Amino acid sequence: MKYQSKIENNTLRCEICPRMCHLKEGQVGYCNTRKNINSNIELIVFAKCASIALDPIEKKPLYHFLPASNILSFGTLGCNMGCLFCQNWNITKVKPNEYKYPLQKITPFEIVNIALQNNYKSIAFTYNDPVAFFEYALETAKLAKKSGIKTVAVSAGYINKEPLKEFLTYVDAINIDLKAFSEEFYKKYCNASLDTILDNLKYIKHNTNTHLEITTLLIEGLNDSDDILKKECSWILNNLGESTILHFSAFHPDYKLLNYPKTSLKTLLKAYNIAKSEGLKYVYSGNILNKETSTTYCPKCNKAVIERYGFKVLNFNIINSNCKYCGAKIDGVF
Numbered sequence: 001m002k003y004q005s006k007i008e009n010n011t012l013r014c015e016i017c018p019r020m021c022h023l024k025e026g027q028v029g030y031c032n033t034r035k036n037i038n039s040n041i042e043l044i045v046f047a048k049c050a051s052i053a054l055d056p057i058e059k060k061p062l063y064h065f066l067p068a069s070n071i072l073s074f075g076t077l078g079c080n081m082g083c084l085f086c087q088n089w090n091i092t093k094v095k096p097n098e099y100k101y102p103l104q105k106i107t108p109f110e111i112v113n114i115a116l117q118n119n120y121k122s123i124a125f126t127y128n129d130p131v132a133f134f135e136y137a138l139e140t141a142k143l144a145k146k147s148g149i150k151t152v153a154v155s156a157g158y159i160n161k162e163p164l165k166e167f168l169t170y171v172d173a174i175n176i177d178l179k180a181f182s183e184e185f186y187k188k189y190c191n192a193s194l195d196t197i198l199d200n201l202k203y204i205k206h207n208t209n210t211h212l213e214i215t216t217l218l219i220e221g222l223n224d225s226d227d228i229l230k231k232e233c234s235w236i237l238n239n240l241g242e243s244t245i246l247h248f249s250a251f252h253p254d255y256k257l258l259n260y261p262k263t264s265l266k267t268l269l270k271a272y273n274i275a276k277s278e279g280l281k282y283v284y285s286g287n288i289l290n291k292e293t294s295t296t297y298c299p300k301c302n303k304a305v306i307e308r309y310g311f312k313v314l315n316f317n318i319i320n321s322n323c324k325y326c327g328a329k330i331d332g333v334f
Protein backbone atom coordinates (compact mmCIF):
# COMPACT_ATOMS: atom_id res chain seq x y z
CA MET A 1 0.00 0.00 0.00
CA LYS A 2 1.32 3.40 -1.04
CA TYR A 3 0.18 5.63 1.81
CA GLN A 4 2.11 4.17 4.75
CA SER A 5 5.38 4.78 6.55
CA LYS A 6 7.55 2.96 9.03
CA ILE A 7 7.48 4.39 12.57
CA GLU A 8 9.71 1.99 14.44
CA ASN A 9 10.86 -1.59 14.09
CA ASN A 10 7.57 -3.38 13.57
CA THR A 11 5.10 -0.48 13.53
CA LEU A 12 3.64 1.09 10.40
CA ARG A 13 1.56 4.23 10.11
CA CYS A 14 -1.40 4.31 7.70
CA GLU A 15 -1.57 7.71 6.01
CA ILE A 16 -4.86 7.44 4.14
CA CYS A 17 -6.99 9.31 6.65
CA PRO A 18 -6.30 11.76 9.48
CA ARG A 19 -6.49 9.00 12.10
CA MET A 20 -2.99 7.93 11.00
CA CYS A 21 -3.37 4.58 12.76
CA HIS A 22 -0.17 3.03 14.10
CA LEU A 23 -0.31 -0.67 13.32
CA LYS A 24 1.96 -3.32 14.77
CA GLU A 25 2.29 -6.64 12.96
CA GLY A 26 -1.19 -8.24 12.81
CA GLN A 27 -3.07 -5.14 14.00
CA VAL A 28 -6.12 -3.75 12.19
CA GLY A 29 -6.91 -0.03 11.80
CA TYR A 30 -9.88 1.96 13.14
CA CYS A 31 -11.72 1.38 9.82
CA ASN A 32 -11.47 -2.42 10.27
CA THR A 33 -10.24 -2.77 6.68
CA ARG A 34 -6.47 -2.31 6.86
CA LYS A 35 -4.06 -4.68 8.54
CA ASN A 36 -0.33 -4.86 9.04
CA ILE A 37 0.54 -8.15 7.34
CA ASN A 38 4.23 -9.03 7.04
CA SER A 39 5.35 -5.42 7.50
CA ASN A 40 2.97 -4.05 4.89
CA ILE A 41 -0.44 -2.44 5.40
CA GLU A 42 -2.93 -4.31 3.26
CA LEU A 43 -6.55 -3.63 2.43
CA ILE A 44 -8.23 -6.81 3.63
CA VAL A 45 -11.44 -6.04 1.73
CA PHE A 46 -9.76 -5.61 -1.66
CA ALA A 47 -12.02 -7.13 -4.35
CA LYS A 48 -14.49 -8.21 -1.65
CA CYS A 49 -17.90 -6.75 -2.21
CA ALA A 50 -20.59 -6.60 0.48
CA SER A 51 -23.19 -5.18 -1.91
CA ILE A 52 -23.39 -4.51 -5.63
CA ALA A 53 -26.54 -3.19 -7.33
CA LEU A 54 -27.87 -0.95 -10.05
CA ASP A 55 -29.31 2.25 -8.55
CA PRO A 56 -30.82 5.43 -9.93
CA ILE A 57 -28.05 8.05 -9.68
CA GLU A 58 -30.54 10.25 -7.79
CA LYS A 59 -30.25 7.79 -4.87
CA LYS A 60 -26.57 8.72 -4.18
CA PRO A 61 -27.85 11.56 -4.11
CA LEU A 62 -26.54 13.26 -7.24
CA TYR A 63 -29.06 15.55 -8.93
CA HIS A 64 -26.81 17.46 -11.35
CA PHE A 65 -24.71 14.62 -12.71
CA LEU A 66 -26.08 12.41 -15.52
CA PRO A 67 -29.67 12.70 -14.20
CA ALA A 68 -32.12 9.89 -14.87
CA SER A 69 -29.32 7.36 -15.46
CA ASN A 70 -28.65 4.15 -13.58
CA ILE A 71 -25.33 3.66 -11.83
CA LEU A 72 -23.58 0.40 -10.96
CA SER A 73 -23.00 0.78 -7.22
CA PHE A 74 -20.85 -1.22 -4.86
CA GLY A 75 -19.30 -1.14 -1.42
CA THR A 76 -17.42 -3.31 1.05
CA LEU A 77 -17.44 -3.39 4.85
CA GLY A 78 -15.94 -0.92 7.34
CA CYS A 79 -15.65 2.83 7.77
CA ASN A 80 -13.08 5.33 9.02
CA MET A 81 -15.77 7.54 10.59
CA GLY A 82 -17.29 6.96 14.02
CA CYS A 83 -20.84 8.26 13.50
CA LEU A 84 -23.18 7.21 16.30
CA PHE A 85 -26.15 7.77 13.97
CA CYS A 86 -24.82 5.64 11.08
CA GLN A 87 -27.67 4.73 8.75
CA ASN A 88 -25.70 1.79 7.26
CA TRP A 89 -24.13 0.39 10.43
CA ASN A 90 -24.83 -3.24 9.49
CA ILE A 91 -22.02 -2.99 6.92
CA THR A 92 -19.87 -0.13 8.24
CA LYS A 93 -19.39 -1.24 11.83
CA VAL A 94 -18.76 -4.90 11.21
CA LYS A 95 -15.38 -6.64 11.03
CA PRO A 96 -14.84 -8.59 7.80
CA ASN A 97 -14.27 -11.86 9.70
CA GLU A 98 -17.49 -11.39 11.71
CA TYR A 99 -19.83 -10.59 8.81
CA LYS A 100 -22.67 -13.09 8.62
CA TYR A 101 -22.94 -13.13 4.82
CA PRO A 102 -20.27 -14.22 2.34
CA LEU A 103 -18.45 -11.35 0.61
CA GLN A 104 -18.55 -11.50 -3.18
CA LYS A 105 -15.16 -11.72 -4.88
CA ILE A 106 -15.21 -9.11 -7.66
CA THR A 107 -12.03 -7.51 -9.00
CA PRO A 108 -11.91 -3.92 -10.31
CA PHE A 109 -11.51 -5.40 -13.81
CA GLU A 110 -14.69 -7.46 -13.38
CA ILE A 111 -16.67 -4.46 -12.10
CA VAL A 112 -15.68 -2.36 -15.10
CA ASN A 113 -16.54 -5.28 -17.38
CA ILE A 114 -20.03 -5.58 -15.86
CA ALA A 115 -20.55 -1.89 -16.63
CA LEU A 116 -19.21 -2.24 -20.19
CA GLN A 117 -21.21 -5.34 -21.03
CA ASN A 118 -24.46 -3.81 -19.79
CA ASN A 119 -23.85 -0.36 -21.20
CA TYR A 120 -23.92 1.35 -17.79
CA LYS A 121 -22.49 4.86 -18.00
CA SER A 122 -21.11 5.06 -14.47
CA ILE A 123 -19.91 3.23 -11.36
CA ALA A 124 -20.39 4.40 -7.75
CA PHE A 125 -18.25 3.73 -4.67
CA THR A 126 -20.98 3.86 -2.07
CA TYR A 127 -22.92 2.05 0.71
CA ASN A 128 -19.84 2.37 2.95
CA ASP A 129 -17.26 5.16 2.70
CA PRO A 130 -14.74 4.56 -0.13
CA VAL A 131 -11.97 5.86 2.19
CA ALA A 132 -12.36 2.46 3.88
CA PHE A 133 -11.70 0.71 0.54
CA PHE A 134 -9.59 3.38 -1.13
CA GLU A 135 -7.20 1.05 -3.00
CA TYR A 136 -10.11 -1.02 -4.42
CA ALA A 137 -12.04 2.11 -5.48
CA LEU A 138 -8.95 3.79 -6.93
CA GLU A 139 -8.02 0.85 -9.12
CA THR A 140 -11.62 0.57 -10.33
CA ALA A 141 -11.70 4.32 -11.10
CA LYS A 142 -8.47 4.08 -13.08
CA LEU A 143 -9.75 1.16 -15.19
CA ALA A 144 -13.15 2.83 -15.64
CA LYS A 145 -11.54 6.01 -16.92
CA LYS A 146 -9.60 4.04 -19.53
CA SER A 147 -12.88 2.47 -20.65
CA GLY A 148 -14.81 5.74 -20.85
CA ILE A 149 -17.01 4.99 -17.81
CA LYS A 150 -17.61 7.73 -15.24
CA THR A 151 -17.09 7.14 -11.53
CA VAL A 152 -18.79 8.60 -8.49
CA ALA A 153 -17.80 8.54 -4.80
CA VAL A 154 -20.10 9.00 -1.82
CA SER A 155 -17.97 9.91 1.17
CA ALA A 156 -17.70 11.83 4.41
CA GLY A 157 -14.51 13.38 3.01
CA TYR A 158 -12.38 12.44 6.05
CA ILE A 159 -9.22 11.68 4.11
CA ASN A 160 -5.70 13.08 3.85
CA LYS A 161 -4.91 15.46 1.02
CA GLU A 162 -2.45 13.31 -0.97
CA PRO A 163 -4.74 10.27 -1.36
CA LEU A 164 -7.68 12.61 -2.03
CA LYS A 165 -5.71 14.33 -4.76
CA GLU A 166 -4.80 11.04 -6.43
CA PHE A 167 -8.36 9.67 -6.11
CA LEU A 168 -10.00 12.72 -7.66
CA THR A 169 -7.69 12.60 -10.67
CA TYR A 170 -9.86 9.65 -11.70
CA VAL A 171 -13.23 10.23 -10.00
CA ASP A 172 -15.75 12.31 -11.94
CA ALA A 173 -18.27 13.22 -9.23
CA ILE A 174 -18.41 13.16 -5.45
CA ASN A 175 -21.11 13.65 -2.86
CA ILE A 176 -19.66 14.70 0.48
CA ASP A 177 -21.67 14.10 3.63
CA LEU A 178 -21.22 17.26 5.66
CA LYS A 179 -22.47 15.91 8.97
CA ALA A 180 -23.05 19.22 10.75
CA PHE A 181 -21.55 22.67 10.79
CA SER A 182 -20.10 22.19 14.26
CA GLU A 183 -16.70 21.03 15.44
CA GLU A 184 -18.31 19.90 18.70
CA PHE A 185 -20.81 17.72 16.81
CA TYR A 186 -18.03 16.14 14.75
CA LYS A 187 -16.06 15.31 17.91
CA LYS A 188 -18.98 14.02 19.94
CA TYR A 189 -21.03 12.16 17.33
CA CYS A 190 -18.54 11.27 14.56
CA ASN A 191 -15.18 11.05 16.34
CA ALA A 192 -13.77 13.23 13.54
CA SER A 193 -13.04 16.86 12.73
CA LEU A 194 -15.06 19.43 10.79
CA ASP A 195 -11.98 21.44 9.81
CA THR A 196 -10.58 18.59 7.72
CA ILE A 197 -13.86 18.23 5.83
CA LEU A 198 -14.15 21.97 5.13
CA ASP A 199 -10.59 22.07 3.90
CA ASN A 200 -11.23 19.10 1.61
CA LEU A 201 -14.44 20.67 0.29
CA LYS A 202 -12.51 23.80 -0.71
CA TYR A 203 -9.84 21.64 -2.30
CA ILE A 204 -12.40 19.65 -4.34
CA LYS A 205 -14.17 22.78 -5.53
CA HIS A 206 -11.14 24.85 -6.45
CA ASN A 207 -8.40 22.37 -7.32
CA THR A 208 -10.10 19.51 -9.15
CA ASN A 209 -12.50 18.93 -12.05
CA THR A 210 -14.64 16.59 -9.96
CA HIS A 211 -18.32 17.52 -9.85
CA LEU A 212 -19.32 18.19 -6.21
CA GLU A 213 -22.61 17.89 -4.34
CA ILE A 214 -23.06 18.06 -0.56
CA THR A 215 -25.52 16.26 1.71
CA THR A 216 -26.38 17.05 5.31
CA LEU A 217 -28.43 14.50 7.25
CA LEU A 218 -30.60 16.51 9.62
CA ILE A 219 -31.09 15.19 13.15
CA GLU A 220 -33.65 17.23 15.07
CA GLY A 221 -32.21 18.78 18.20
CA LEU A 222 -28.59 18.07 17.19
CA ASN A 223 -27.66 19.79 13.92
CA ASP A 224 -30.81 21.55 12.74
CA SER A 225 -30.91 24.87 14.65
CA ASP A 226 -31.46 28.00 12.54
CA ASP A 227 -28.09 29.28 13.66
CA ILE A 228 -26.10 26.18 12.66
CA LEU A 229 -27.93 25.91 9.31
CA LYS A 230 -27.31 29.57 8.51
CA LYS A 231 -23.63 29.15 9.32
CA GLU A 232 -23.36 26.07 7.08
CA CYS A 233 -25.12 27.74 4.13
CA SER A 234 -23.20 30.97 4.47
CA TRP A 235 -19.90 29.08 4.62
CA ILE A 236 -20.83 27.13 1.47
CA LEU A 237 -21.88 30.34 -0.29
CA ASN A 238 -18.69 32.21 0.61
CA ASN A 239 -16.22 29.36 0.14
CA LEU A 240 -17.68 27.17 -2.57
CA GLY A 241 -20.06 29.50 -4.37
CA GLU A 242 -23.78 30.01 -4.94
CA SER A 243 -24.04 27.20 -7.51
CA THR A 244 -23.00 24.51 -5.01
CA ILE A 245 -25.61 21.75 -4.88
CA LEU A 246 -26.86 21.08 -1.36
CA HIS A 247 -29.15 18.26 -0.19
CA PHE A 248 -30.81 18.01 3.23
CA SER A 249 -31.91 14.50 4.05
CA ALA A 250 -34.02 12.98 6.79
CA PHE A 251 -32.54 10.85 9.57
CA HIS A 252 -34.18 7.72 10.97
CA PRO A 253 -33.19 6.45 14.44
CA ASP A 254 -30.40 3.93 13.98
CA TYR A 255 -27.26 2.40 15.48
CA LYS A 256 -26.53 4.24 18.76
CA LEU A 257 -28.84 7.20 18.26
CA LEU A 258 -32.18 5.55 18.87
CA ASN A 259 -33.58 8.22 21.17
CA TYR A 260 -33.92 10.92 18.51
CA PRO A 261 -37.02 11.16 16.29
CA LYS A 262 -37.28 10.64 12.56
CA THR A 263 -36.69 13.98 10.86
CA SER A 264 -39.96 15.66 9.85
CA LEU A 265 -40.75 17.27 6.52
CA LYS A 266 -41.19 20.53 8.44
CA THR A 267 -37.52 20.47 9.48
CA LEU A 268 -36.36 19.65 5.96
CA LEU A 269 -38.42 22.54 4.58
CA LYS A 270 -37.02 24.91 7.21
CA ALA A 271 -33.46 24.01 6.19
CA TYR A 272 -34.39 24.30 2.51
CA ASN A 273 -35.79 27.80 3.03
CA ILE A 274 -32.76 28.93 5.04
CA ALA A 275 -30.38 27.72 2.31
CA LYS A 276 -32.43 29.45 -0.39
CA SER A 277 -32.63 32.70 1.55
CA GLU A 278 -28.86 32.61 2.19
CA GLY A 279 -28.48 32.63 -1.63
CA LEU A 280 -27.79 29.02 -2.66
CA LYS A 281 -29.25 28.28 -6.08
CA TYR A 282 -29.66 24.51 -5.97
CA VAL A 283 -31.12 23.13 -2.75
CA TYR A 284 -32.99 19.86 -2.24
CA SER A 285 -34.64 17.75 0.42
CA GLY A 286 -34.43 13.96 0.48
CA ASN A 287 -35.61 10.75 2.21
CA ILE A 288 -39.16 12.16 2.48
CA LEU A 289 -41.15 12.55 -0.73
CA ASN A 290 -41.83 16.18 -1.60
CA LYS A 291 -41.98 17.16 -5.25
CA GLU A 292 -41.47 20.90 -4.81
CA THR A 293 -38.16 20.59 -2.96
CA SER A 294 -36.88 17.79 -5.23
CA THR A 295 -37.25 19.94 -8.32
CA THR A 296 -34.42 21.86 -10.01
CA TYR A 297 -35.47 25.41 -10.84
CA CYS A 298 -33.72 27.57 -13.41
CA PRO A 299 -31.79 30.22 -11.40
CA LYS A 300 -32.79 32.86 -13.99
CA CYS A 301 -36.45 32.30 -14.99
CA ASN A 302 -37.32 30.04 -12.02
CA LYS A 303 -39.12 27.50 -14.23
CA ALA A 304 -38.86 23.80 -13.29
CA VAL A 305 -36.06 22.32 -15.40
CA ILE A 306 -35.85 18.90 -13.74
CA GLU A 307 -38.94 17.61 -11.97
CA ARG A 308 -38.44 14.59 -9.74
CA TYR A 309 -40.54 12.42 -7.53
CA GLY A 310 -38.43 10.31 -5.23
CA PHE A 311 -35.59 8.97 -7.36
CA LYS A 312 -37.61 9.28 -10.54
CA VAL A 313 -37.12 12.09 -13.05
CA LEU A 314 -40.56 13.11 -14.34
CA ASN A 315 -39.62 15.98 -16.65
CA PHE A 316 -36.29 17.08 -18.05
CA ASN A 317 -36.19 20.55 -19.58
CA ILE A 318 -32.46 21.13 -20.07
CA ILE A 319 -30.94 21.31 -23.53
CA ASN A 320 -27.14 21.19 -23.77
CA SER A 321 -26.79 22.28 -20.12
CA ASN A 322 -29.14 25.23 -20.68
CA CYS A 323 -32.67 25.96 -19.50
CA LYS A 324 -35.12 25.04 -22.25
CA TYR A 325 -37.21 28.15 -21.50
CA CYS A 326 -34.74 31.02 -21.14
CA GLY A 327 -31.39 29.55 -22.19
CA ALA A 328 -29.63 30.18 -18.85
CA LYS A 329 -26.81 27.79 -17.93
CA ILE A 330 -27.71 25.09 -15.41
CA ASP A 331 -24.65 23.96 -13.42
CA GLY A 332 -23.77 20.29 -13.62
CA VAL A 333 -22.96 17.47 -16.02
CA PHE A 334 -25.99 16.68 -18.18
Ligand code: SF4
Residues within 6 Å of the ligand: 014, 015, 016, 017, 018, 019, 020, 021, 028, 029, 030, 031, 032, 033, 034, 080, 131, 132
Ligand atom coordinates in the same frame (compact mmCIF):
# COMPACT_ATOMS: atom_id res chain seq x y z
S1 SF4 B 1 -7.75 4.56 6.63
FE1 SF4 B 1 -8.19 3.15 8.34
S2 SF4 B 1 -6.21 2.31 8.98
FE2 SF4 B 1 -5.82 4.10 7.69
S3 SF4 B 1 -5.58 5.81 9.14
FE3 SF4 B 1 -7.72 5.80 8.49
S4 SF4 B 1 -8.81 4.54 10.00
FE4 SF4 B 1 -6.62 4.14 10.24
